[in-house]
Amino acid sequence: MLVAEKNSLTEEIEKMVEKHGATRAALMPVLQDIQRNHKYVSEFAQQEVARLLNIHPVEVYSVITFYSFLNSEPRGRNIVRLCQTITCDLIGKEIVAKAIERELGVKFGETTKDNRITLEFANCLGMCDQGPAMLVNDKVYTKLTPEKAVEILNKVK
Amino acid sequence: MENKDTSRAPVSQKSHVVEKPEHPEYIGGSISVEINEKKVSVPLGTTILEACRENKIHIPTLCHHDDLCVSGVCRICLVEVEGMRTLQASCAFPITAPIKIKTTTQAVRKARRHIIDLMLSEHCGECYACVRNNNCELQSLAKEYGVDSFTFxxxxxPRYEIDNSSFSIIRNSDKCILCKRCVRTCIDLQEVGVLESVNRGDKTMISTFMDKPLSDVICINCGQCINRCPTGALQANDPSDQIWRDIEDPAKHVVIQTAPSPRAAIGEEFGLPAGHSMTKELNTALKRIGFDGVFDTNTTADLTIFEEGTELILRLYKALVEKDESVALPQFTSCSPGWVKYLEHFYPEYTDNLSTAKSPQQMFGALFKTFYADKIGVDPKDIVSVAVMPCSAKKFECNRPEMDDSGWKDVDYGLTTREMAKMIKEAGIHLPEMPPSNFDSPFGEASGAGLIFGATGGVMEAAIRSVVEFVTGNKIEDIFEKANVIPVRGFEGIKYAELPLGDVVGPVPGILQKLVPNWDWLKGATLKVAVVHGTANAKKVMDDIKAGGKFSQCHFIEFMACPGGCIGGGGQPIPTNEEIRMKRVEAIYAEDESLEMRKAHDNPNVVRLYEEFLTDGPCGHLSHKLLHTEYTKRGKYIA
Incomplete structure (x- = not known):
C-alpha cells in the first residue's frame, strides 16, 4: 500500500471514529463504515481502528471473522448470498446454486475472475415463505428459479 | 487481583461480579444457601463455585482460573439450582438470593460427562506423546468422569498446522478446547493482546492477528498463556534434544547456569509442595546428567548490580551535576526479556530509559565464551552454554542477533524449569534424593542479592543494598533490619518507595573512583524507586510516565513481565496461582536470609572478575563490549 493511500485511509478512519466516538463500542459501526466504502477491512485499516479505539488489532480481527458481513480480504464488487437454510434448501436452493455456478464459472466461496461477483451461502435471510431467496449486496430477491437467478446476476455490473 | 480491572479488557470477558459487602456479618451482608441439603451462609455476591470450595465440595473447573476473570465458557462446573430451568455454570453465578444448589445429581453428572465427551471429540492428539501427559486438566477430568469411550x-x-515459528512458544490448535484462558491471560492479565478467538461456531479457533505466525505478531514471549493452558495446546519451544546431543559429543564443553527461580520451583515437578529450594540438589543432578560446569546465574546477577547500579549513578551524575538534559531517567531494569520486548513494541520512544546492561543470563553467556574459555583453555567454539530459566522469553533473548558479543552466540539454549525437570527425569534421577553439592569454580557461590532477583522487587532490593552502602558508607542493616528491604517486597502490582540517603556520605569506593569524584552531590537526596510486575501494571506506570505523573519523577524502576516476577515465569511448573507464587517467593527470601553473603558487592568472585578480567571497571570499555547491549525500537505495527 502506498504511503498516500495509507494516509488517506487513516484520515477516513479518523473521521469515522470521530463520528462514532473513540470507544470500544464504536468498533462495529466503524467497521461497517469501512466495509461499506472499501468492501473489506484491510490489515492496515484494522490496525488503525485498533490504535484509534485503543484496543488490540487481534480483537478487531476477531470481530471481523465472527461476522459474515465483515471481511478482512478483498472481495468482488458485488456479493451474492444465497440462503442455505432448511426451507430454502427444501424448495430448490440447490438447483439455483448449480445454475449460478454454471453461469459464472466459479463455485460458492469464490470470486469471478473479472472481480464482478463473489458467491457465498448465507444462513436464513428471513424469507422462508418466499424461498429460495438470495441477497445481492443489500437487495433481496425471492422465489428464485434457476433462470430468474441467472437473469438477475447478469444484470449486476 | 487488581489486574482484573485493566481498562481494555472486553466487557464480555470481565466477570459479572457482584461487589462483596465490606461487612458480611451485618444484616443483608450474608445470605444462607443450601448446598446439597446442607445449610451454609456466604457473603452476598460469592459465586456458587467459591461457596462450594469454602465448604469442601469439589466442583470440576476448566475455563476458570484463579488469576483470571470469570468466563463461564466451558460449562464443566454446571450445577442444579432449584427453580431454574437449566443447569447453571457455578463459576459465573453470584449468589444474591437464598437458593438451593445441588452439585451431584444425575443431570449434573450426565451434563458434565457430555461436555467432556464433546471436548474430546475435537481434541486431536495422543496423551502419551504430549508434553502435558499426567499434568493435563482435560486428561484428569476424563479420568474423574470415567470416560471409557468416545460418545461423540x-x-x-489433525485439522490445524502447528505454529512453531516462535523461539519461545509453540501453538497446537488441535489440542485446544477453546477455554479462552490464554486469551484472558494475554489481553487481561498481560495487556499484550496477541490471542483472540476467531471465526464462529464449529470453526472457532484461537488465533493471532490475520492468523499470522506467532513470531510475526506482537508477542512478548512471556509464556503466561502456557502456564494457564489446561491442555498441551501451548507449550514452550523445547531445545532439550539438541542439548542431549551436545552433552554426548565429547568435543563439546557444555556448561549450564541455573537461575534462582527454577531452583525454587523445580521440586514441584517432582511431587514436592511449592516452596522448596533445590539449589544444591540440582547441582548434583546436573553434574550427573553430564554437564561439564554448573554455575549460578546469581553470580552475574551480582555483576548486573555492579553494571546497572553504576549506570544509574552515572546517569544521575550526568543529570544532576553536569545538568545534561539528554539523560533518560528514570532508568528501567532490563533483566526481564518479556518486559524488554513489551517496551520495544508498545513504548519504543522509551528504549533509552532501559538499562543497557544485559540480563544476568546473557552476561554469563558472554563471560563463558571469553573469560571462562581462556581460564580453562577450551576453544569458545566448543563451548555450549545452556541456561535454566523460569522463562520462555529467555529463549527469544538468547536468539537475539545482537547477543553475540563474545564472538559466538553468547547463550546457546534457554531451558525452562519444566524442560529441565524432564531432562532430569529422562536421566533416571529423582531430584529430591540427590546429595547437595556446590557450584563449580571459577565462579563459585553468589550472594543473596543475586538470588532475590527471582522475586518481584528483588532487583530493586539488591540494588538498594549495594547503592546505599556505596553512597552512605553505612551498613544497610542499620537502615533495614537484617538487610530486608521490606518496602519493595510483596505482591502489590505497583510499589513505590522513597529512600532518603541522608546528609552524611561516605568515600567513593575504589571501583567507582574513576567515574565520580565524590558523593557530595547526593547529600540530602531522596532516591525514588518503583517496582512493577505484570505488563498490565507496566502499562499503567508507562502511561503515568508519559503523562508526566508521579512515576516520571522516579530514578529507578524495576519492571518484570510476569506476575510475581521470575518465580511466576512462563517456564515454571504448571499449575500456577498466587498461593503457589507466594510460596516460591518465601523459599527465595528464606534462602537469601540463610546466606552469609547477601550483598552483590560482597561477592569475592565478582570483585575478582573486575580485578582480573574487566579491568577497566563497571561500565568500562570491556564491560560495555561484553555486558551491555542495545535495543530495537520495534513499534506496534504488524507488517
Whole structure:
C-alpha cells in the first residue's frame, strides 16, 4: 500500500471514529463504515481502528471473522448470498446454486475472475415463505428459479 | 487481583461480579444457601463455585482460573439450582438470593460427562506423546468422569498446522478446547493482546492477528498463556534434544547456569509442595546428567548490580551535576526479556530509559565464551552454554542477533524449569534424593542479592543494598533490619518507595573512583524507586510516565513481565496461582536470609572478575563490549 493511500485511509478512519466516538463500542459501526466504502477491512485499516479505539488489532480481527458481513480480504464488487437454510434448501436452493455456478464459472466461496461477483451461502435471510431467496449486496430477491437467478446476476455490473 | 480491572479488557470477558459487602456479618451482608441439603451462609455476591470450595465440595473447573476473570465458557462446573430451568455454570453465578444448589445429581453428572465427551471429540492428539501427559486438566477430568469411550467420536487427523515459528512458544490448535484462558491471560492479565478467538461456531479457533505466525505478531514471549493452558495446546519451544546431543559429543564443553527461580520451583515437578529450594540438589543432578560446569546465574546477577547500579549513578551524575538534559531517567531494569520486548513494541520512544546492561543470563553467556574459555583453555567454539530459566522469553533473548558479543552466540539454549525437570527425569534421577553439592569454580557461590532477583522487587532490593552502602558508607542493616528491604517486597502490582540517603556520605569506593569524584552531590537526596510486575501494571506506570505523573519523577524502576516476577515465569511448573507464587517467593527470601553473603558487592568472585578480567571497571570499555547491549525500537505495527 502506498504511503498516500495509507494516509488517506487513516484520515477516513479518523473521521469515522470521530463520528462514532473513540470507544470500544464504536468498533462495529466503524467497521461497517469501512466495509461499506472499501468492501473489506484491510490489515492496515484494522490496525488503525485498533490504535484509534485503543484496543488490540487481534480483537478487531476477531470481530471481523465472527461476522459474515465483515471481511478482512478483498472481495468482488458485488456479493451474492444465497440462503442455505432448511426451507430454502427444501424448495430448490440447490438447483439455483448449480445454475449460478454454471453461469459464472466459479463455485460458492469464490470470486469471478473479472472481480464482478463473489458467491457465498448465507444462513436464513428471513424469507422462508418466499424461498429460495438470495441477497445481492443489500437487495433481496425471492422465489428464485434457476433462470430468474441467472437473469438477475447478469444484470449486476 | 487488581489486574482484573485493566481498562481494555472486553466487557464480555470481565466477570459479572457482584461487589462483596465490606461487612458480611451485618444484616443483608450474608445470605444462607443450601448446598446439597446442607445449610451454609456466604457473603452476598460469592459465586456458587467459591461457596462450594469454602465448604469442601469439589466442583470440576476448566475455563476458570484463579488469576483470571470469570468466563463461564466451558460449562464443566454446571450445577442444579432449584427453580431454574437449566443447569447453571457455578463459576459465573453470584449468589444474591437464598437458593438451593445441588452439585451431584444425575443431570449434573450426565451434563458434565457430555461436555467432556464433546471436548474430546475435537481434541486431536495422543496423551502419551504430549508434553502435558499426567499434568493435563482435560486428561484428569476424563479420568474423574470415567470416560471409557468416545460418545461423540474422536478426531484422529489433525485439522490445524502447528505454529512453531516462535523461539519461545509453540501453538497446537488441535489440542485446544477453546477455554479462552490464554486469551484472558494475554489481553487481561498481560495487556499484550496477541490471542483472540476467531471465526464462529464449529470453526472457532484461537488465533493471532490475520492468523499470522506467532513470531510475526506482537508477542512478548512471556509464556503466561502456557502456564494457564489446561491442555498441551501451548507449550514452550523445547531445545532439550539438541542439548542431549551436545552433552554426548565429547568435543563439546557444555556448561549450564541455573537461575534462582527454577531452583525454587523445580521440586514441584517432582511431587514436592511449592516452596522448596533445590539449589544444591540440582547441582548434583546436573553434574550427573553430564554437564561439564554448573554455575549460578546469581553470580552475574551480582555483576548486573555492579553494571546497572553504576549506570544509574552515572546517569544521575550526568543529570544532576553536569545538568545534561539528554539523560533518560528514570532508568528501567532490563533483566526481564518479556518486559524488554513489551517496551520495544508498545513504548519504543522509551528504549533509552532501559538499562543497557544485559540480563544476568546473557552476561554469563558472554563471560563463558571469553573469560571462562581462556581460564580453562577450551576453544569458545566448543563451548555450549545452556541456561535454566523460569522463562520462555529467555529463549527469544538468547536468539537475539545482537547477543553475540563474545564472538559466538553468547547463550546457546534457554531451558525452562519444566524442560529441565524432564531432562532430569529422562536421566533416571529423582531430584529430591540427590546429595547437595556446590557450584563449580571459577565462579563459585553468589550472594543473596543475586538470588532475590527471582522475586518481584528483588532487583530493586539488591540494588538498594549495594547503592546505599556505596553512597552512605553505612551498613544497610542499620537502615533495614537484617538487610530486608521490606518496602519493595510483596505482591502489590505497583510499589513505590522513597529512600532518603541522608546528609552524611561516605568515600567513593575504589571501583567507582574513576567515574565520580565524590558523593557530595547526593547529600540530602531522596532516591525514588518503583517496582512493577505484570505488563498490565507496566502499562499503567508507562502511561503515568508519559503523562508526566508521579512515576516520571522516579530514578529507578524495576519492571518484570510476569506476575510475581521470575518465580511466576512462563517456564515454571504448571499449575500456577498466587498461593503457589507466594510460596516460591518465601523459599527465595528464606534462602537469601540463610546466606552469609547477601550483598552483590560482597561477592569475592565478582570483585575478582573486575580485578582480573574487566579491568577497566563497571561500565568500562570491556564491560560495555561484553555486558551491555542495545535495543530495537520495534513499534506496534504488524507488517
Amino acid at each position: 467420536g474422536h478426531i484422529s487427523e
